Amino acid sequence: xxxxxxxxxxxxxxxxxxxxxxxxxxxxxxxxxxxxxxxxxxxxxxxxxxxxxxxxxxxxxxxxxxxxxxxxxxxxxxxxxxxxxxxxxxxxxxxxxxxxxxxxxxxxxxxxxxxxxxxxxxxxxxxxxxxxxxxxxxxxxxxxxxxxxxxxxxxxxxxxxxxxxxxxxxxxxxxxxxxxxxxxxxxxxxxxxxxxxxxxxxxxxxxxxxxxxxxxxxxxxxxxxxxxxxxxxxxxxxxxxxxxxxxxxxxxxxxxxxxxxxxxxxxxxxxxxxxxxxxxxxxxxxxxxxxxxxxxxxxxxxxxxxxxxxxxxxxxxxxxxxxxxxxxxxxxxxxxx
Amino acid sequence: xxxxxxxxxxxxxxxxxxxxxxxxxxxxxxxxxxxxxxxxxxxxxxxxxxxxxxxxxxxxxxxxxxxxxxxxxxxxxxxxxxxxxxxxxxxxxxxxxxxxxxxxxxxxxxxxxxxxxxxxxxxxxxxxxxxxxxxxxxxxxxxxxxxxxxxxxxxxxxxxxxxxxxxxxxxxxxxxxxxxxxxxxxxxxxxxxxxxxxxxxxxxxxxxxxxxxxxxxxxxxxxxxxxxxxxxxxxxxxxxxxxxxxxxxxxx
Numbered sequence: 001x002x003x004x005x006x007x008x009x010x011x012x013x014x015x016x017x018x019x020x021x022x023x024x025x026x027x028x029x030x031x032x033x034x035x036x037x038x039x040x041x042x043x044x045x046x047x048x049x050x051x052x053x054x055x056x057x058x059x060x061x062x063x064x065x066x067x068x069x070x071x072x073x074x075x076x077x078x079x080x081x082x083x084x085x086x087x088x089x090x091x092x093x094x095x096x097x098x099x100x101x102x103x104x105x106x107x108x109x110x111x112x113x114x115x116x117x118x119x120x121x122x123x124x125x126x127x128x129x130x131x132x133x134x135x136x137x138x139x140x141x142x143x144x145x146x147x148x149x150x151x152x153x154x155x156x157x158x159x160x161x162x163x164x165x166x167x168x169x170x171x172x173x174x175x176x177x178x179x180x181x182x183x184x185x186x187x188x189x190x191x192x193x194x195x196x197x198x199x200x201x202x203x204x205x206x207x208x209x210x211x212x213x214x215x216x217x218x219x220x221x222x223x224x225x226x227x228x229x230x231x232x233x234x235x236x237x238x239x240x241x242x243x244x245x246x247x248x249x250x251x252x253x254x255x256x257x258x259x260x261x262x263x264x265x266x267x268x269x270x271x272x273x274x275x276x277x278x279x280x281x282x283x284x285x286x287x288x289x290x291x292x293x294x295x296x297x298x299x300x301x302x303x304x305x306x307x308x309x310x311x312x313x314x315x316x317x318x319x320x321x322x323x324x325x326x327x328x329x330x331x332x333x334x335x336x337x
Numbered sequence: 338x339x340x341x342x343x344x345x346x347x348x349x350x351x352x353x354x355x356x357x358x359x360x361x362x363x364x365x366x367x368x369x370x371x372x373x374x375x376x377x378x379x380x381x382x383x384x385x386x387x388x389x390x391x392x393x394x395x396x397x398x399x400x401x402x403x404x405x406x407x408x409x410x411x412x413x414x415x416x417x418x419x420x421x422x423x424x425x426x427x428x429x430x431x432x433x434x435x436x437x438x439x440x441x442x443x444x445x446x447x448x449x450x451x452x453x454x455x456x457x458x459x460x461x462x463x464x465x466x467x468x469x470x471x472x473x474x475x476x477x478x479x480x481x482x483x484x485x486x487x488x489x490x491x492x493x494x495x496x497x498x499x500x501x502x503x504x505x506x507x508x509x510x511x512x513x514x515x516x517x518x519x520x521x522x523x524x525x526x527x528x529x530x531x532x533x534x535x536x537x538x539x540x541x542x543x544x545x546x547x548x549x550x551x552x553x554x555x556x557x558x559x560x561x562x563x564x565x566x567x568x569x570x571x572x573x574x575x576x577x578x579x580x581x582x583x584x585x586x587x588x589x
């Protein structure tokens with residue numbers, strides 16, 4: 001179990017977060033650039049000293065600012081950190097990189113079986129300069145696993161790699177940490193990476209932890225309008241006193257009142273997106289964007305869409321437990337729930 | 338290619354001139370006289386001691402400068418540059434004020450039955466002062482080229498800072514350090530300005546060239562210049578070859 005409850009001062013703001021990650025659990029820390037995600041990981045790894053806080057892994061206290069004060073140095077923490085740059089030692093072969101940690105086995109079945117599981121079995125005598133980006137990441141992951149870390153921290157490790165490689169590596173790490181019952185934290189600003197990796201998703205913005213939940217919970221029921229904006233809700237339509245959050249991918253053409261909120265608006269722009277189409281709609285005063293399977297008629301002034309089960313946010317910006325009563329609000333909006 | 342050759346030959350001009358002005362018989366007669374090779378031994382010994390001193394005391398300073406471990410880093414760097422800018426002759430004159438017999442340092446040396454004037458110690462001191470700034474700046478650049486994230490990663494994998502230095506920092510900086518030592522070696526072997534002021538004795542090769550020139554003329558002084566080149570070359574050459582090999586090994 002990785003348990004961190006810290007306050008870390010940064011120049012512009014203070015990062016405040018409390019996280020618990022169970023053995024074998026995978027938590028994704030999602031947020032925009034500069035939200036304090038990396039600071040949080042570096043604090044857990046012992047590279048940054050928190051102003052206040054308690055960090056423990058498997059019951060062993062690594063940092064405590066309350067008496068008895070403790071600050072275990074990074075080299076005694078057994079916390080693995082993988083960054084975007086895999087950080088392989090250029091003067092050592094792949095084998096020597098894998099076995100770098102003093103606690104790592106120099107040879108034997110563990111090394112060879114992990115190397116083949118990672119798909120780098122025939123690269124052991126190669127030098128890092130010869131490896132591709134994906135191979136270098138595999139070696140870096142293997143090196144952390146052979147170091148027998150108690151927790152794994154991944155700081156946007158796959159930025160710059162292509163999507164399919166990212167998926168493969170994410171899947172690989174997920175399997176490996178589950179097999180070893182390690183708590184793992186992935187920092188990312190790509191929601192899809194977070195969803196592909198995590199059992200739980202934590203949203204961090206400006207140093208504050210806004211929401212922690214399963215990826216589905218966070219995506220479909222963002223706790224606040226700010227979380228919704230970060231997750232990718234591109235439009236907000238007033239319904240009574242509340243605002244319905246519109247995610248472009250949660251919109252279907254046509255009126256299906258039983259499935260959500262039916263909106264009527266004028267199409268202002270339309271462009272190909274992925275295998276379908278993306279259209280901008282003006283609904284009363286609000287602009288929304290939706291992803292549609294079929295190309296809508298651009299001239300349609302009265303285009304009807306259904307927003308599937310949207311979250312509603314109250315005047316305070318927080319999500320409402322239920323959909324507001326229909327009718328009182330926007331002319332174009334009709335709550336279907 | 339042709340341009341490079343022209344520049345290369347122009348740089349080698351003095352060496353070519355040296356070779357064309359030497360004949361086998363003058364070399365033989367100059368180097369076979371009794372005690373003729375003593376300056377070679379003195380130069381090699383003092384040069385090696387100088388390198389040892391530099392590696393031991395200036396390497397940690399260079400590392401701290403490269404890693405920003407010192408407060409007001411510009412002040413420290415300016416200090417190194419100041420010592421680099423001092424003309425060797427001026428440096429020698431100032432060393433008299435610093436380590437001469439009537440200074441506090443000189444008195445400590447006297448108490449230890451040592452002297453920093455016209456002794457082997459004085460020669461080493463002069464060579465250290467003439468070459469140290471070159472080594473510090475070179476070594477600083479060598480350490481700065483080592484990615485701090487690699488040191489951080491080594492620490493996270495369980496290495497204490499000393500072990501990180503030995504297993505990551507030093508091997509990665511080694512080619513650059515070897516080049517810095519080569520330059521320091523060249524400075525030490527050729528040290529003259531400070532040496533002639535505080536260490537007229539024992540003669541190393543540069544002073545031997547100077548005194549021979551004064552006493553018997555250019556013809557008998559020049560062979561020592563060739564000797565200087567021959568004995569000073571192997572170490573930097575080895576460093577070059579070794580650095581290139583290390584680079585090739587890293588590229589796989």
